[in-house]
Amino acid sequence: MSRGEQNFVKLPRFGASLYDRLTHIRAVETQVKEIAQDLCARVKQGRLLDVGTGPGRVLLEIHKRNPQLELCGLDIADAMVQLAKQNLAGIDVDLRQGNIRRTSYADDAFDLVTCTGSFYLWDYPEECLDEIHRILKKDRSAYLFETHRDYDGDEFRRAMRANLRQENLLQRMLTPIFLEKQLGMTYRTAEVAEIIKRTKFADSFTLEEITLASMPVWLRITLTKK
Numbered sequence: 134m135s136r137g138e139q140n141f142v143k144l145p146r147f148g149a150s151l152y153d154r155l156t157h158i159r160a161v162e163t164q165v166k167e168i169a170q171d172l173c174a175r176v177k178q179g180r181l182l183d184v185g186t187g188p189g190r191v192l193l194e195i196h197k198r199n200p201q202l203e204l205c206g207l208d209i210a211d212a213m214v215q216l217a218k219q220n221l222a223g224i225d226v227d228l229r230q231g232n233i234r235r236t237s238y239a240d241d242a243f244d245l246v247t248c249t250g251s252f253y254l255w256d257y258p259e260e261c262l263d264e265i266h267r268i269l270k271k272d273r274s275a276y277l278f279e280t281h282r283d284y285d286g287d288e289f290r291r292a293m294r295a296n297l298r299q300e301n302l303l304q305r306m307l308t309p310i311f312l313e314k315q316l317g318m319t320y321r322t323a324e325v326a327e328i329i330k331r332t333k334f335a336d337s338f339t340l341e342e343i344t345l346a347s348m349p350v351w352l353r354i355t356l357t358k359k
């Protein structure tokens with residue numbers, strides 16, 4: 134049974150645009166900026182890949198902070214790739230449609246691989262992580278930002294209410310529904326560790342429960358290629 138990636142394969146253009154529209158809220162903008170800042174502190178030059186890039190917002194924020202970086206984005210949904218091309222128009226970015234389970238990138242191609250909110254959708258997460266291992270340069274890391282299920286419910290609801298206070302009624306109604314659906318599907322931190330232990334990153338990973346945009350539901354997964 135698919136964890137969700139197959140729903141994205143045939144995503145229509147209006148579905149991608151709806152996702153883009155619904156996630157245009159201050160909390161997501163803050164989250165994207167915090168991720169871009171984190172990543173730009175870790176890599177100053179070379180090639181960076183954003184897996185499951187969606188509308189390409191993390192790539193755009195990275196480009197604003199460091200235009201020297203060579204940016205690549207991959208997404209299983211062609212509609213998302215087309216949207217990312219639109220959002221990143223005028224910027225030199227290599228955007229491709231494909232599944233991270235098997236890609237056409239060369240071995241040791243990237244100085245950094247990142248991903249936000251996509252890992253939990255992958256049907257074959259171990260194979261996908263092994264593919265990230267193949268395309269990453271030696272001694273370089275991948276940073277995956279994922280929500281997890283071990284969060285404190287009260288703390289989460291307080292942060293969400295505060296974050297949505299200035300949004301319109303539709304956003305205030307729909308965002309909690311989508312977010313809670315996502316959180317219900319995401320892994321527990323211990324489950325993520327079990328998956329990674331079955332991959333080539335088994336001996337070189339860390340998991341940190343962090344907040345992004347004050348939301349206490351995030352995990353930063355660091356995978357280093359030894």
Ligand SMILES: C[S@@+](CC[C@H](N)C(=O)[O-])C[C@H]1O[C@@H](n2cnc3c(N)ncnc32)[C@H](O)[C@@H]1O
Nearest residue numbers: 138141185186187208209210232233249251254
């Ligand atoms: C929830 S969206 C997140 C998009 C973007 N990273 C963001 O933060 O807005 C998840 C994205 O992962 C993509 N995706 C899911 N499974 C994938 C896979 N196996 N390989 C590549 N992309 C995948 C989906 O098409 C979708 O665009």
